[in-house]
Amino acid sequence: MEIEIVPLDPATLKTAPTSDFGFGTNFANRMFTQNYTKGEGWHSAKIGPYENLSLPPSTAVLHYSQEIFEGLKAYRRPDGNINLFRPWENMKRFNNSAMRMAMPAVDPEEHLTAIAQLVEIEHDWVPTAEGSSLYIRPAMIATDAALGVYSSHTYLHFVIVCPVGAYFAAGFNPISVFISDSYRRAVKGGVGATKTGGNYSASLFVSEQVKEQGYSQVLWLDAIEGKYIEEVGAMNICFVYEGKKIVTPPLTGSILPGITRMSVLELGRDLGYEVSEERTSIDDILADIESGKITEVFGCGTAAVIAPVGKFGYADKEYTINDYQVGDVSKHLYDELTGIQYGRIPDRFGWTYTIEVE
Ligand SMILES: Cc1ncc(COP(=O)(O)O)c(C=O)c1O
Numbered sequence: 001m002e003i004e005i006v007p008l009d010p011a012t013l014k015t016a017p018t019s020d021f022g023f024g025t026n027f028a029n030r031m032f033t034q035n036y037t038k039g040e041g042w043h044s045a046k047i048g049p050y051e052n053l054s055l056p057p058s059t060a061v062l063h064y065s066q067e068i069f070e071g072l073k074a075y076r077r078p079d080g081n082i083n084l085f086r087p088w089e090n091m092k093r094f095n096n097s098a099m100r101m102a103m104p105a106v107d108p109e110e111h112l113t114a115i116a117q118l119v120e121i122e123h124d125w126v127p128t129a130e131g132s133s134l135y136i137r138p139a140m141i142a143t144d145a146a147l148g149v150y151s152s153h154t155y156l157h158f159v160i161v162c163p164v165g166a167y168f169a170a171g172f173n174p175i176s177v178f179i180s181d182s183y184r185r186a187v188k189g190g191v192g193a194t195k196t197g198g199n200y201s202a203s204l205f206v207s208e209q210v211k212e213q214g215y216s217q218v219l220w221l222d223a224i225e226g227k228y229i230e231e232v233g234a235m236n237i238c239f240v241y242e243g244k245k246i247v248t249p250p251l252t253g254s255i256l257p258g259i260t261r262m263s264v265l266e267l268g269r270d271l272g273y274e275v276s277e278e279r280t281s282i283d284d285i286l287a288d289i290e291s292g293k294i295t296e297v298f299g300c301g302t303a304a305v306i307a308p309v310g311k312f313g314y315a316d317k318e319y320t321i322n323d324y325q326v327g328d329v330s331k332h333l334y335d336e337l338t339g340i341q342y343g344r345i346p347d348r349f350g351w352t353y354t355i356e357v358e
Pocket of ligand 1: 071231232233234235236255256257258259260261300301302303
């Protein structure tokens with residue numbers, strides 16, 4: 001793939017912010033784009049200005065949501081260079097999502113090269129403030145201008161980047177999670193394991209409701225029996241038993257296969273914890289929280305890395321975990337994972353992809 005680098009007028013360039021990043025509102029000056037046409041494949045790869053897209057109102061994605069995305073981060077290392085964390089996994093998941101949504105695959109190596117080149121050019125936008133990073137959002141949308149319900153013949157693939165601050169701006173604090181008893185996120189055989197926008201728009205009604213009740217996230221139960229733990233908003237979920245064993249639900253097809261989840265399982269084992277993928281019922285989890293057998297609960301995902309859960313709300317009752325304090329296992333995993341991501345500790349797993357800019 002030849003990537004055309006479009007020269008930009010220096011007078012039009014915005015300066016990268018160094019604080020008050022917000023989330024997903026202040027984008028770097030450039031973006032990567034390429035187009036797909038059936039019969040021709042991917043073409044017109046370029047890194048050009050971050051600018052509005054011009055699409056006819058009939059564009060397929062606007063009606064039937066044929067779209068996918070990814071989310072990963074670039075971290076500033078102490079030596080000034082930049083780390084991506086397990087980007088190969090994001091490239092793979094992007095293509096798995098593409099396959100499920102009847103969209104064309106993108107060559108994983110070329111996709112990663114495009115991202116690395118964009119980050120290298122925009123390296124000033126990778127912030128240095130404690131806990132900050134550059135969020136990278138690859139996406140693909142169906143662009144046929146036609147209202148027929150069919151798999152589009154044309155697509156736009158783009159990558160945009162924006163600096164983001166520390167997820168825990170006020171320190172590493174537990175979050176509160178409401179367990180939804182009436183609404184379901186995804187069913188086996190559906191698109192729950194796919195990173196497609198519809199999964200997120202379908203969750204908004206419930207997340208707005210639980211916010212009004214003072215909770216920050218929703219935990220979903222399986223859609224068939226309403227009994228088994230699945231995942232939280234944009235995170236997978238882990239339970240710690242007696243400070244020694246880490247348990248997370250298995251990938252049965254209705255939850256997103258998180259890259260942080262995969263890393264927690266591998267790292268947890270390496271650090272000497274017992275780790276296990278187990279189907280667990282909400283009744284057992286709540287009983288084990290009440291008896292003190294479950295000593296910690298945490299969500300894991302790219303945004304927060306590790307988010308300790310301080311309490312669950314379920315059917316008019318609240319269940320406090322570890323006295324609403326950050327537990328030792330959550331802190332241990334958080335320190336190790338962020339240490340590897342930011343290049344503060346050696347990467348013994350080969351998880352990082354370093355972009356040299358210094
Ligand atoms: C629904 C959902 N589950 C889990 C995750 C965690 O995945 P990852 O660790 O790859 O960020 C995400 C975030 O992308 C998500 O959107």
